[in-house]
Amino acid sequence: QKEVEQNSGPLSVPEGAIASLNCTYSDRGSQSFFWYRQYSGKSPELIMSIYSNGDKEDGRFTAQLNKASQYVSLLIRDSQPSDSATYLCAVRTSYDKVIFGPGTSLSVIP
Amino acid sequence: DAGITQSPRHKVTETGTPVTLRCHQTENHRYMYWYRQDPGHGLRLIHYSYGVKDTDKGEVSDGYSVSRSKTEDFLLTLESATSSQTSVYFCASSGANNEQFFGPGTRLTVL
Numbered sequence: 001q002k003e004v005e006q007n008s009g010p011l012s013v014p015e016g017a018i019a020s021l022n023c024t025y026s027d028r029g030s031q032s033f034f035w036y037r038q039y040s041g042k043s044p045e046l047i048m049s050i051y052s053n054g055d056k057e058d059g060r061f062t063a064q065l066n067k068a069s070q071y072v073s074l075l076i077r078d079s080q081p082s083d084s085a086t087y088l089c090a091v092r093t094s095y096d097k098v099i100f101g102p103g104t105s106l107s108v109i110p
Numbered sequence: 111d112a113g114i115t116q117s118p119r120h121k122v123t124e125t126g127t128p129v130t131l132r133c134h135q136t137e138n139h140r141y142m143y144w145y146r147q148d149p150g151h152g153l154r155l156i157h158y159s160y161g162v163k164d165t166d167k168g169e170v171s172d173g174y175s176v177s178r179s180k181t182e183d184f185l186l187t188l189e190s191a192t193s194s195q196t197s198v199y200f201c202a203s204s205g206a207n208n209e210q211f212f213g214p215g216t217r218l219t220v221l
Contacts, residue, residue: 043213
């Protein structure tokens with residue numbers, strides 16, 4: 001079992017819809033969770049961090065964490081074509097390493 | 111955004127030659143990282159540093175070495191480049207909260 005898993009996609013959503021990106025992790029002791037966005041040919045950029053169970057909202061982005069289910073998600077409301085990118089989930093494990101998932105490719109169709 | 115730069119941005123070299131990539135950050139971050147990113151593999155950690163002269167191996171460290179003589183600089187050396195090391199290399203830095211900020215990347219081609 002890989003330590004951090006994501007659906008590779010591509011995930012296609014129409015403009016204005018909600019995009020839902022999912023991530024699962026294997027280390028139950030993980031405490032910190034991060035979402036990064038990476039445009040083609042560019043470096044990853046941090047979107048959000050989440051550390052406790054529940055929802056965390058920042059503009060059109062909402063991160064959701066459920067430690068019992070070992071699941072973290074990112075919702076993008078009112079999706080725009082400029083949101084088309086690869087989204088990377090990263091998890092800080094109990095042994096103090098940050099592990100990145102393989103990423104989910106999102107395409108927002110105008 | 112963290113001020114983090116990488117040099118060179120592009121490099122073409124030949125098999126068997128040593129190559130050094132440089133990462134420079136101006137955020138006084140304690141932690142620095144080197145990753146490579148390849149299609150189908152995502153981001154893979156090569157080496158990381160948790161302080162000046164304190165480094166440790168990541169998951170794909172064979173053939174690579176690092177040095178950190180100053181807080182702001184983290185060097186990655188390919189001791190004898192091979193074609194399998196053709197990749198995009200990213201440097202990142204973070205504070206204690208592990209929020210990593212990435213440099214623009216170096217595209218390395220080994221012929």
